[in-house]
Amino acid sequence: MAISKVISSHNHELEPSMSRLMVAHRSLNMDMKRRLEANDIAGIRPAKSIRLLEVQAGEPENLSYLSKDYQKFIERKRRLRLGDGDAEAIRKLFVRMQRNDPEFFYSFDLDDDSRLSNVLWVHPRSRAAYEEFNDVVSFDTAYLVNQYKLSFATIVGVNHHGQSILLGCALISHKDVNTFKWLFMTWLEAMGDVHPNSILTINASMRKAITEVMPNTRHRFCLWNILCNVPEKFKGVVDYDSACLEFKAIIYDSLIIEMFERNWNEFVVKHGLERNEWLSKLYVDREYWVPIYLNHTFWAGMVSTQRSESMHAYFDGYVNSMSTLKQFVEQYEIAMCDKNEKEFYADFKSKNTVVNCISVFKWEQQFQKAFNNSIFKLVQEEIKRMWYCHVIQPTEEGRREADNEPGIERHKIMEKSIINN
Known part of the structure; x- marks a missing residue:
């Protein structure tokens, strides 16, 4: 078992006036963190708790944080505050599973108070499958499945039948660069440090972590997620229907890069979208989502995170929003057994039909x-x-x-x- 520790909070000594103006330098020191969390556990409402600290500090300007900083901190701590014995229960469960099969991999990530923050595990069959199918993977964190509101992150691949296969999953408490770096590095450790040729994610939020951990892996954004924003971003365009059709034609029908760039520029000018920030950012990131820039890479038919979403839907029959952490992992094992049976059946049917x-x-x-x-x-x-x-x-x-x-x-x-x- 691998145990790691990520410390994401840093103390900064600043002048009170500057700390309230400069977001990048606002922080809660360790003493304040303990007092705020203790108040929350005791049932003191956020407004009263922050007012108490202001009185103790003499005046609000003497505090090195804003009320919204307190809100973000306490929401994060609530996510990490597991039930009595829940973290220990899942640890014992993983130890037993690894004892039964040494190829079972798991890793805990602890916060700065040495409490469970993130956990990743990889089934032995997933490790074996990745040896054959490591060309392309899809990664998504949009599925909330348990009473602690931890995000269920999945890494999904494609097998020789075109079926989605689960190559690892994790429960993460928050979505930042450090968390994603820990998750990708730990997952690669489980997979023998074999990097995928390409990875597909829902958006650009994981780009920095992927670039640092897997610099040679081709990264692609989910095209479906981008197109879902079109109605909102084009709602002020005069010829709305025509603009939507033209935009999709530029994306799908451009045969060469020069053709795409020419058509894009003409489209922006035609519909007066030169100052559309969303389009400008998309154009800067065009090599990450426009098919003509990505078609030279093998994607196993994936242009969106639909496979990850279908994998999430598969677990809906086994877990729900009230599942404890331990229940989730136990039900996950049952779901994996059922999915393995379907893969074996596909192999059998193909060989005998x-x-x-x-x-x-x-x-x-x-x-x-x-x-x-x-x-x-x-x-x-x-x-x-x-x-x-x-x-x-x-x-x-x-x-x-x-x-x-x-x-x-x-x-x-x-x-x-x-x-x-």
Whole structure:
């Protein structure tokens, strides 16, 4: 078991007047922290507690923090204040699980008062799966599942059937750079320090931690999450419907980088969005989310954190908002067993079922023999799309152009589609 300690708070000695003006230098010293938390446990309301400290300090200006600093501090402490024996119960549970299987990995992260702040664990089957499927992972922290409001963070990959596989999970008390750095470093320790080729996250909040811990891993933002903001960010545009369609066309239909950048600039000018801060920031970060900048990297079909969200939904049948920490981990193990059964069944079905070819192409039979059924069906979807391609023989002019380039024959290919029923 790995035990680590992250200290995220620092004391700063400042002049009272400056401390109330400069956010970066506001802090609560250790004595104030203990008194504030003791008051909260005793049931003293926040307003009375802060007023008491102001009286003791002589006047409000003598305090080196604002009331909202107190609120943030106490909310964080409430998240970390586990039930009686809950932290010890989960420790004993993990020790027993590791005793039964030495490949089971877990790590506790303690706060500056040596109390449980974050915990990460990785199932032996997840460690084995990562040896084969470490190309791309999706990471998300948007799922709240227990009575302490700890975020359930999942690291999800894709197996050879195209199924989502859980490669590790954690319960974290807050979302900052230090927490994410601890989480990624600890997870890599469990995975033999093998870094994924690429990682997909819901937004840019984890970029600094990923850059420091996994500098050679390609980072991508969730495209779905970005597009969800379009209605709000474009609500003042005159031709709203047209702007939304054009914006998505620029993202999905740009064939080369130069085409995307040209279309983007024309779009911004056309709709008077030169001062739109959201668009400006997106453009600066374009290499992290626009497909044309990312298509050279293997993503296993992932452009959003949908796999992480579907994994979260999978756990809904096992845990709820009132689950204790210990109950959560126990139910997680049951859920993992059920999911493993489904993966084994997919393997069995693929090996014992033959998917018939749908075309006369000889090369389709090669794919049939080389791929499992799930992936072969994806190939067949592409074959079906070929049926709708109308090949137009080259004209005399086209042949003359091709004659000037030895080995090249030009054909015009149009895709048949049904429009307006």
